Amino acid sequence: MPRKKSQRKPTTKRPAEQAWYALKDVPNKGKGLVAIRNIPRGTRILAEKPMITMPTGKTPEEHRTLICQKMDSLSIDQRHAFLSMHNVYPSNDTAEQYIGIFRTNALLTKEFPDEAGIFLEACRINHDCDNNAIYDWKLNEKIKRHTVHAIRDIEDGEEITFSYVSLLDDRKTRQSKLKEQFDFTCLCRVCSLPNEQSQERDRKLEQIVRTEELLKICSLQFTLSPLMILGHVHNQARRYIELGREDFHYAHTLEGALVVLIGHGDLARGRLLAQKLASLWKILLGDDNPQTDEYVALARNPSCHPLYGVSMKLKTAVEEVPYGLGPDDFEDWLWRRPKPKPQAQTTSPSSQSCFSGFADLPSKNGNDTGVSGGSSEVLHSCFLGEIVAMPCRDPLDLEIKDIHNKKTTIHFYTEDHGYVFRAIGFQAGYTVAILDASRYDFNFGPPGIRHEDRRMIKVIASAPAQSFCISFPLSVSGRSSVTKFANV
Structure with a gap:
């Protein structure tokens, strides 16, 4: 069930003496990172450099050679820490053991899938399909560090978790992937929902996937009705809200709406979405991330977007924002939902x-x-x-x-x-x-x-x-x- 949105202000920094987590025993999971104080949504929980990085897409022999070279460069303590990590893959020699540990624990980002890394802290974070934190590494070129942020409030004593599979996978697919790739059966809250509730959630995920496919087709045909496309995007955004997942996928959905609005000349709504995205990316990635900087700049001047003015079907000036509207009416205005026509009595x-x-x-x-x-x-x-x-x-x-x-x-x-x-x-x-x-x-x-x-x-x-x-x-x-x- 979706959680209530946090009322706490996001923060990306912490006092030097303050620790957010500790490595502890977690029932049925071995070791994991557990919050030792309340962690507000948007908090940067940790930032660290990779101990080892490896390119993806290499041949097995190239991987064997590279992993052995990487291990030779580590200190004794680093090597011991690496070898203590979990390994779900069988091995016949030392190189295969190294590769198995790396494959089991390495993190990468979808935006840069050509490289993965081992991080001593972040790689200790266990899986949950309803994860409360997300990681990012390659996108943050400013600090060259892996970052982990809380995407909702995390209570003292609660385990910090990532999702090892896609948010859009249904329960059957998630269970299959986790068993095949990590050799465990997930018993998280989402996977343990009663069948009827799980069916409801999976149905909504299927709608998201189908709509995403439709929007990809629409993106190739800019001459289509912008209001029709915006309606699909709005429905997509609502589904993420109903699932309680206002994080990466939700942000990308808002980015799609922004492109439609600014591309067709609507600077008023485009600026408001840019402001919303700047705030959202700050929560997800931090205020020092280029993604956040991009939308902060766009909120100041939405007309600098490269697609601004491809058409002027929805033209508005930046200042054309109505005041005094209630939340529902403002939402209708923002998404250009048609005003309901006055209804006559339809039945006797x-x-x-x-x-x-x-x-x-x-x-x-x-x-x-x-x-x-x-x-x-x-x-x-x-x-x-x-x-x-x-x-x-x-x-x-x-x-x-x-x-x-x-x-x-x-x-x-x-x-x-x-x-x-x-x-x-x-x-x-x-x-x-x-x-x-x-x-x-x-x-x-x-x-x-x-x-x-x-x-x-x-x-x-x-x-x-x-x-x-x-x-x-x-x-x-x-x-x-x-x-x-x-x-x-």
Whole structure:
């Protein structure tokens, strides 16, 4: 479940006499770094130079020669420290032992995958899929040191952790990678979620991956609607927030939004995103990192961005920022979300007694709402709403406005992730009706409708009208029947 955002101010420095951590025994993990005081989000926990670095992409024989040369250059204490590190790879000779230890413990960055390093302190940090710290080395050319920063508040006595696998891997993939590459089974909080909650989280990760693929295609076609692209980016950013992961991937998502806005001439919003990114990169990498410097400079002068003015479809001046807006209205303005049109009453009073809105639904988290079996006297309800938007196509999500003019989201948990309904060609303004819908309180997002049975939904290519009728064929006690809902 996402954690509340820290209210503490980030810091990247500590008094010389203050230590943030100690090497301690960790249950089921051997040794690890454990906080010995509260560590606020954004704190630079450590900065160190590598003991050994090795290029990647070399042949096995080249690696054998290089690792032996590196080991010969170490002091006795350094060699002892290196040999005390964990090794998950079998070895037949000393060189293979060295390579196995290096492969098990070396750190590298995705931005510079051509070199990896062994760090005596940072390499002691154990894995957690819901890590509370991140590392960076090659990006910080100013200090030429590996840095570790807290990405959330870390409590006294809590283990400091990295993730050895991608945030975007689902549980099955994470478990497989960790077993294959590091020979352990992860029992962290995220991997130990109940199946239904884990499925929810994995579904959101899949949406992120699919949207990322879509955005890569969009980035090659700058003539596409900037508002459409911005809508996808905004939905992506919201997913990271709902997962409680406002770190690297979230920052890169905001960078994508900034490029769209400034590229199309919107300096007002571009400057605000640059300010947000400068603050975020300071938390993640420190105030002495070039990434932070870049966005500090861009916040001062957003028009210096190399893509500024490729088009002027969204042109604004830097000072065109509204004042006095509430948080939700400001968020709508920042992301250029369309203002909701004044809504007329879409259904008659009689229909409201026949159909249900989201507020009328029972809460049945995960309970079976199927209709097969039971008494033929069972009373059914029908949720009715109008499609407003499609936040994600795969797996499918539909943003709906119900009969009370309130918005909610239908999340498709059918076996095909909503493919059949996606193929229908959903459009804003179409009507969706769901038989026996229920409210679901999600762990990684606001309450909505978790739709699992494709028999229980109907789509009509028109908006809800004053005169409206819909029917569902059902199987009750082995007999076929039809349930109708209508207002005439």
